[in-house]
Amino acid sequence: MNEANVRDTKDKILDAAERLFALHGIEATSLRQITSDAEVNLAAVNYHFNSKDELVRSVYSRRIRPMNESRIARLQALETNEASTLESILEAFYEPTIDMALSLQNHGFTIGQMMGRLYTEPHGAMQSLIVTEMGEVARRFALALARTLPHLSQREVFWRLHFTIGMLAHTMAAGEKLKHLSQGLINPHDKQEVLRQMITYARAGLSAPSLEPAP
């Protein structure tokens, strides 16, 4: 069978798995649900991905990789143009994720929910994904923040980057709950609104005075 059809099958599996992982979680999703949704044979998963574990890894890295490439490209562009303001760094960090979550909005905010679970899923595959796919990005943004916020100690930079990531993860995972809590006042799918609110909060949080005595 030709290459195009293989891609079709693999992609159909990835799409269905992504959707179901987002809705019900990894463990609660069976290969039979996935292959039934994707309209492919059950054995196709093990044929193309070897195991459920590797399917999980593929589902996540298919989205994480281009997202992080965009982050790094944007950060690099800022640095070569010497235009790294705190706001622009935050935009470079936040926007690729929000774009990704909203651009594939044929299934709504679904992928965001899956993405937001990246740090909390106890599934073994996640631990290695965080290290291999997110490690470099985190370190590079930590450096960029440290340069822009020279009044902070290294420890404070790490803490505040951690909170900055947490805001994004929680918004991806629980954005719908915010809509409910605010009784519909907030639309978590409005990209510009989400970005504006996040950057405002994070910029202020990151810029807060240092708690440590100057050296």
Place this chain on the structure above:
Amino acid sequence: MNEANVRDTKDKILDAAERLFALHGIEATSLRQITSDAEVNLAAVNYHFNSKDELVRSVYSRRIRPMNESRIARLQALETNEASTLESILEAFYEPTIDMALSLQNHGFTIGQMMGRLYTEPHGAMQSLIVTEMGEVARRFALALARTLPHLSQREVFWRLHFTIGMLAHTMAAGEKLKHLSQGLINPHDKQEVLRQMITYARAGLSAPSLEPAP
């Protein structure tokens, strides 16, 4: 059999379930693992809790309830003494969770990880737990914040409360990863340190100027 032994069995199940849910997640934890760890008979779960679903609910609400009672008591104390500063409100919100996660540190930060997954677990029981156990707390803190930050619109208060919660959830869920990222520089089990860093960031984020034109 007497009351004390029943409590023993129920608590042994709850303790084991809590530990395993934190380590591997709800779906990946079987009743056989739980009862084997708790050293009780397999049928004891369905005898005492009717189903795995109700066990899940019991495991979570056993920790959430006293935590939220403490939050509301502290907020009420601030309001009757007219002593609600932004910092004291944040302390009233954050400290009960951190206390809970660290006081039961016979298994380290484990319960925190389970708690941090409250908003991301796709398990059906979570949705109702968030509404019933967290709804009132969120609304009361939203009101308190709105009073202390009169320059913000209602929408902005909800957004910023959402971020403030996200910081906590992510710290509970991924605190260990922060230790790893910072190469051991940060100790996420140091209560005073965690609290100080969180309140500093959140206070600044919440106090940021409004983005909306004054009415």
Place this chain on the structure above:
DNA sequence: TTCACAATCAAACAAACGTATGAATGAAGC
């Protein structure tokens, strides 16, 4: 037309799952 081989398929595998059953146990009340 024949061959080779990647891809798909139905079917089966052992293992593990949540739940239910009915008998055994043992302390409390009469």
Place this chain on the structure above:
DNA sequence: GCTTCATTCATACGTTTGTTTGATTGTGAA
């Protein structure tokens, strides 16, 4: 001493799980 009843126990039930197998299909190269 006998009965009562909540609890514990070993065992079994019917499903569902991820994975494997061997046959079947269909396309592109020789």
